[in-house]
Amino acid sequence: MPGPLVPTLLASLAFASTPPSDITWHNIGPGGGGWIQSICASPSARDGLFVGCDVGGLYRSDDAGASYAIHNAGLADYWVECIAPHPTKSETLFIGCESGIYRSDDGGKNWRWLRNGLPEPEAHRWSAPVGALAIDPEAPDTIYAGIGRPRLFKEGSGTLYKTTDGGAGWSRANAPNSLPSDALISDILIDPRDRKHLHLACQHGVFQSSDAGATWQPTNEGLPQPHARRLGRCRARPDTLYVTVRSTPGKTPWQGGVYRSDDGGRTWQPRLHGLRQSVGKPGGADPLTANYDRIVAHPTDPDIAYVGGSGWVNATVFKTTDGGNSWSEVVRPRQNPNIDMGWINMWGPTVMCLTMSPLDPDLLYFGTSGHVFKTTDGGGRWTQAYTRVLPDGRFSGTGLEVTCLHTIAVHPQDPRRLYLGYYDIGLLISADGGTTFSRHVQGVEPKTCVNSCLAIAFDPDDPQHHWAAFGQWHENEGVVGESRDGGQTWTMVGRPETGLPSARHRPLIVDASSPKASRRLFTVAEGHGIFASQDGGQSWKSRNVGLPHADVRDLVPDPKTPGTLWCALGDNKSGPGALYVSTDAGMSWRAPGGPLPTADIKNMAVALAAPRRIYVAAREKRVAGKNHPGGVFRSDDSGTTWRRILEDNFSQGLAIDPRDADVVFVGRTDHPYHDNSTGEGVWITRDGGSHWQPINGSTLTCLKANTITLDPHDPNRILVGTGGNGAFIANLPPH
Numbered sequence: 260m261p262g263p264l265v266p267t268l269l270a271s272l273a274f275a276s277t278p279p280s281d282i283t284w285h286n287i288g289p290g291g292g293g294w295i296q297s298i299c300a301s302p303s304a305r306d307g308l309f310v311g312c313d314v315g316g317l318y319r320s321d322d323a324g325a326s327y328a329i330h331n332a333g334l335a336d337y338w339v340e341c342i343a344p345h346p347t348k349s350e351t352l353f354i355g356c357e358s359g360i361y362r363s364d365d366g367g368k369n370w371r372w373l374r375n376g377l378p379e380p381e382a383h384r385w386s387a388p389v390g391a392l393a394i395d396p397e398a399p400d401t402i403y404a405g406i407g408r409p410r411l412f413k414e415g416s417g418t419l420y421k422t423t424d425g426g427a428g429w430s431r432a433n434a435p436n437s438l439p440s441d442a443l444i445s446d447i448l449i450d451p452r453d454r455k456h457l458h459l460a461c462q463h464g465v466f467q468s469s470d471a472g473a474t475w476q477p478t479n480e481g482l483p484q485p486h487a488r489r490l491g492r493c494r495a496r497p498d499t500l501y502v503t504v505r506s507t508p509g510k511t512p513w514q515g516g517v518y519r520s521d522d523g524g525r526t527w528q529p530r531l532h533g534l535r536q537s538v539g540k541p542g543g544a545d546p547l548t549a550n551y552d553r554i555v556a557h558p559t560d561p562d563i564a565y566v567g568g569s570g571w572v573n574a575t576v577f578k579t580t581d582g583g584n585s586w587s588e589v590v591r592p593r594q595n596p597n598i599d600m601g602w603i604n605m606w607g608p609t610v611m612c613l614t615m616s617p618l619d620p621d622l623l624y625f626g627t628s629g630h631v632f633k634t635t636d637g638g639g640r641w642t643q644a645y646t647r648v649l650p651d652g653r654f655s656g657t658g659l660e661v662t663c664l665h666t667i668a669v670h671p672q673d674p675r676r677l678y679l680g681y682y683d684i685g686l687l688i689s690a691d692g693g694t695t696f697s698r699h700v701q702g703v704e705p706k707t708c709v710n711s712c713l714a715i716a717f718d719p720d721d722p723q724h725h726w727a728a729f730g731q732w733h734e735n736e737g738v739v740g741e742s743r744d745g746g747q748t749w750t751m752v753g754r755p756e757t758g759l760p761s762a763r764h765r766p767l768i769v770d771a772s773s774p775k776a777s778r779r780l781f782t783v784a785e786g787h788g789i790f791a792s793q794d795g796g797q798s799w800k801s802r803n804v805g806l807p808h809a810d811v812r813d814l815v816p817d818p819k820t821p822g823t824l825w826c827a828l829g830d831n832k833s834g835p836g837a838l839y840v841s842t843d844a845g846m847s848w849r850a851p852g853g854p855l856p857t858a859d860i861k862n863m864a865v866a867l868a869a870p871r872r873i874y875v876a877a878r879e880k881r882v883a884g885k886n887h888p889g890g891v892f893r894s895d896d897s898g899t900t901w902r903r904i905l906e907d908n909f910s911q912g913l914a915i916d917p918r919d920a921d922v923v924f925v926g927r928t929d930h931p932y933h934d935n936s937t938g939e940g941v942w943i944t945r946d947g948g949s950h951w952q953p954i955n956g957s958t959l960t961c962l963k964a965n966t967i968t969l970d971p972h973d974p975n976r977i978l979v980g981t982g983g984n985g986a987f988i989a990n991l992p993p994h
Contacts, residue, residue, distance in 0.1 A: 281992065284958040286329070287693035288985035289654050290646030291603055292684045293661025295626025296410055299342040300616040303349035308624060308644075309367065310631060311339025311612075313410070314983035315661040315961065317354060319367045324624065324633055324644025327658030329960040329984055333370030334361060335380075335935040337961065337983050340409065343392040346399055353402060353426065355389030358934040360404055362426045376429030377420065380934035387934075388414055393447035395454050400425040403432060403472060405444025405459060409488070410611075415443025415461065419472050432472035439463045446490045450523075451497055458500070458524055460487035465502055467524055481527035483514040491554040493561035498523040501530070501554050501564055501583065508548040509541035515550050517566055519583045530583025534566075535573040546571035546609070553613035557620050565589075565638065567610025567625055574607035576625060578638050589638030601643035602654040602698065603629045603684075605709075629683075631659065653695040656985070664980025665732070665765070667968040668715040672722045674972035678746065679986055680712030682732045688746050693988060702749035703729045708738050714782070715746075716767035720775050726796055728753075728764035728782065735785050737763045741796050753782070753792070758799035760787045766814055770844070772821040781824065781845060783811045789826060791845050805848035806839060807831075812860040818867040818917075825865055825898075827875060830858035830882045838863075838873070838898035852899035858887035862913040866920035871897045876910040876925055891925050893948055904948025909938065912967035912979065921947040926964025928982060938962040941979055960984050 294313040301307025306323040316331035317339050331337060336358040345351035350366045359377055361370040378386040391405035402422050407415035417440045421432035442461040450456035457468040459475070464485035466475040479485050482504055491501040499521055506515030513536045518527040539548035550569050557563035562582040568575050577586040590608055591597050598608065609627050616622040621637040624644065631645040648654045663682040670676035675692040685700040700709040708729040718724035723745045730737025738761065739753025753759040762784040773779035778795040781802070788809035789802040803809060810829040817823035822844045828837045836855040839848040859880035866872035872895055879889035891905035891913070905925065912926025927939035940955035940962035955962065963982035970976035975991040 282954050282956045282958075282989050284956065284979070284987040284989045285693075286656075286658070286660055286958075286960065286984060286987055287689075288656045288660040288662055288679075289602060289684075289687055289696045289698075290656035290659050291601065291629050291631065291661060292681065292985075293663070293983075294611065294628050295631055295661065296611050297339050297342050297354075298612040298614045298624050298626045298631070299344060300614045300618075300622065300624060301349070302344055302346055302617040305616060305618045305622070307349075309342050309344070309352065310626065310659065311342050311354060312661045312983070313338050314663060314963075316983065317342075317367050317370075318659050318661075320644075320658075323622075324631055325657065329658065329660070330363070330367035330370075331937075331960045331984075332368065332957070333363075333372065335359075335372055335937060337937060337963075340388070340390050341392050343394050343402070346394060346396045348399075353392055353394070355392045355404060357385045357388040357408065358936070359387050360389050360392070360426060360429075371426075373422075373426040373429065375427060376422075382933050384933060385414060387420075391444050391447045391459070393449050393457075395449055396451060397454055398423075401454070402426060403447050403449070403457070404429070405447055405461075407443030407445065407461070409443060409445035412443065412462070415441045417442040419444060419447075419459070421472060433468075433475060434473055437473070437475045438466065445488055448490050448492055448500075451494065458490055460490050460502060462486045462505075465490070465524060465527075478524050479527070480525065481520075481529075482518055483529075488552050489554050491556040491564055493556045494558040496561045499556070499561035499582075500524050501556055501566075502527065503551045503554050503566060505550050505552070506538070506548060508545045508550075509539045509543055511538050513538045513549070515548075517551055517554065517564075517583055517586075530579070530586075532584060533579075533586035534577060535568065537570070537572040539572075544571075549573040551577075553610055553625070555613055555615040555623070557615075558617065559620070563620075565613065565615070565623060567613045569610055571607065571609060574609040574627075576608075576610060576613070576623075576638065589634075590632070590641055597639065598632060598641040599643045601630060601646045602648055603646075605684075608632065629661075649695065653697050655695045660985035661983070662985040663982045664966055664986060665711060665713045666715060666966055667978045667980050667986060668717075669968065669970050669972065669978070670722070671717050671719065671971055674970065676745075677978070678712075678715045678725075678727075679980070680715060680727075682711050685709045685729065686712035686715075686727060686746065693986070699746050700729070700749070701747070702751070703740055704738070704751050705736075707731055707734075707736060711763075713737065713763055714765040714767040716769045716780070718769065718775075718778065719771040726752075726767050726769070726780060728767055730763045732763075735762050737761060737785075739764055739767070739782065739796055752796035753790075753799055757797060759790055760784045762787055768814060768816055768824075770816075770821075779844065781814060781816075783814050783826075786810070789814060789845055802841075802845035803848070804846065805841075807837075812836070813863040815863050815865050817870060818865055819870045825863065825873065827855070827860045827863045829860055830880065830887070833883055834858070834885075835882070835887055836860045836875075836877070838875075838894070840898070851897050852894075852901075855892065856887075856901050856903060857889065857892055858882045859889070861911045864913050864915045864923075866915050867917035869895075869920035871895060872920045873898055874913060874915060874923055875901075876913040878909045878911070878930075891923070891948065904944070905942075905951055907939070912941070912964045914967040914969045914977075916969075919945075921945060923948065924967050924969070924977065925951075926967050926979065928963040928965060938964065940964055941967065941977075954989075959987055
């Protein structure tokens with residue numbers, strides 16, 4: 260081990276001098292676990308399926324969801340809002356993302372960004388987010404794209420774009436003022452009998468065009484209010500349409516549900532019997548109001564349709580066989596269950612997306628905020644299609660990795676035992692090097708804190724004794740737990756009653772030089788600064804003496820000197836960051852130099868081979884009217900002076916080769932709010948930052964590298980946690 264202070268993530272890898280193209284990354288994880296927001300059954304292959312996610316990009320299955328491949332090459336962002344396969348060319352596919360429209364001619368393996376005619380990409384916003392696509396079945400080079408972000412109910416601009424050359428060039432289809440200026444287009448239909456006749460749905464209602472989208476007329480007669488979401492049409496009887504209407508959460512009376520038209524969308528009639536109609540409470544959570552979003556209609560029988568409940572209170576699929584006069588629930592997870600939930604049984608099957616196979620109307624799939632399910636008998640029975648569950652309860656992914664990680668840790672005594680701390684699903688442990696997983700949050704309280712595992716630490720003398728930080732990624736709430744059985748169960752030791760504020764806690768550090776009976780721990784409580792325990796986590800005290808404020812971004816033990824710690828301070832909304840050092844186990848702190856040349860610090864690392872060498876990874880940020888740069892910064896004199904060695908908007912993951920202080924790995928992610936935002940992946944320098952190169956190859960499918968762990972057992976093994984495709988492992992060739 261590198262020294263008497265054992266940090267949460269151990270860094271002990273010597274980089275092999277090998278070309279980036281020779282490095283192969285292996286994707287590991289449980290399958291599912293992230294937001295499935297678009298899904299589309301192939302029109303050319305019965306077992307073909309495309310899945311789109313909010314942070315993971317595009318996934319393709321050729322075996323009806325038994326396995327998946329991630330296809331993100333060429334994407335400028337990973338938010339896939341809608342999917343539109345070419346009607347006759349089986350390998351041609353279009354998707355709508357927050358950054359615009361993409362085309363693939365090889366089944367999704369590679370993407371072209373189709374920006375010609377759309378607004379110029381921007382650095383601080385989404386310039387043309389696409390929420391709906393429709394391909395003309397008679398002239399497939401004609402495609403319509405509606406602007407807006409339907410899932411988030413944001414950024415409508417009343418704009419419909421059109422291409423007649425397969426996406427090579429786009430122009431605005433609708434005349435100015437032909438749609439409300441803030442219309443968020445969530446669905447588009449083309450009449451199969453008349454390709455100039457279009458329907459669209461937006462928050463201002465259903466609209467029709469008879470001139471290929473140039474002008475539009477509202478057709479909302481019979482709707483209780485105009486917030487239309489999605490449209491469904493019977494292909495054999497085009498005048499029969501269905502529309503879903505969103506009810507305002509908490510507003511009485513409930514005004515949502517499904518409406519049907521038999522006159523081509525001119526008038527609508529309610530079809531509500533059998534649908535749950537919960538109103539929710541004013542000011543309460545949106546999912547406590549029953550709403551219906553995705554709907555599909557049978558291609559030959561206009562009286563058969565399916566609609567998905569998009570709230571927590573109506574998390575199921577409803578089916579009608581009588582034109583919507585009555586609906587019945589066809590997904591039953593509890594009473595008389597007819598669905599296999601897989602390993603995710605913590606939340607219900609809220610329907611985020613829904614598709615019916617054009618080749619088999621009894622084959623349907625739907626996606627949730629974590630699962631994919633399918634039926635082959637029109638809803639009689641549903642099976643999960645996102646993971647593989649073993650008889651003993653362990654599970655392994657099948658390629659649909661849709662997760663984000665806070666941390667990855669390798670057990671210091673068992674190289675095959677991996678601990679993965681995730682957003683939303685908590686702690687997963689693998690005992691076989693990442694082949695299979697099990698979830699371990701038993702004993703974590705309050706229950707809201709099972710959402711995320713932010714840090715792991717190990718007792719150097721007892722392989723079964725661990726500590727972990729649990730909490731929420733979207734709220735500053737958290738606890739520290741202790742396990743005596745290798746992480747199987749947890750007892751809460753770090754909480755307000757024991758002196759540790761409820762906050763996100765990271766990192767966790769074990770002082771191996773302290774006596775086993777009174778093991779010393781350190782952590783950072785977000786917004787409260789540094790805390791220490793002298794009794795293995797049973798009680799905690801603040802350790803902020805000498806620090807100017809409590810915005811501590813990272814805490815690292817000195818790899819050579821027991822009792823010496825380094826901490827990095829953030830901007831505190833007033834100025835740049837700063838480095839502080841303690842030589843008395845956190846009892847007092849002092850600044851060894853002036854301010855850091857950056858503000859929004861993400862990670863810090865001290866070199867084992869050269870302890871005066873310190874690296875910091877940071878995100879660019881404007882603070883107090885001044886722009887502070889991002890990237891990687893280096894100090895060779897224990898923080899007295901600094902220089903920027905990598906210019907980057909957003910550097911996050913950071914690790915140093917312990918045998919060579921000049922070999923540094925960095926994860927280059929990006930700000931998640933502008934057109935080109937996938938990040939740059941994992942980069943390495945072998946000369947202390949003078950030169951950098953990527954080591955992503957073609958197999959690191961998500962370039963948002965949040966965390967980097969270097970295996971303490973194998974000098975050629977690197978583990979990376981991403982913000983979208985879960986975890987990756989690369990075994991680097993030796994020198």
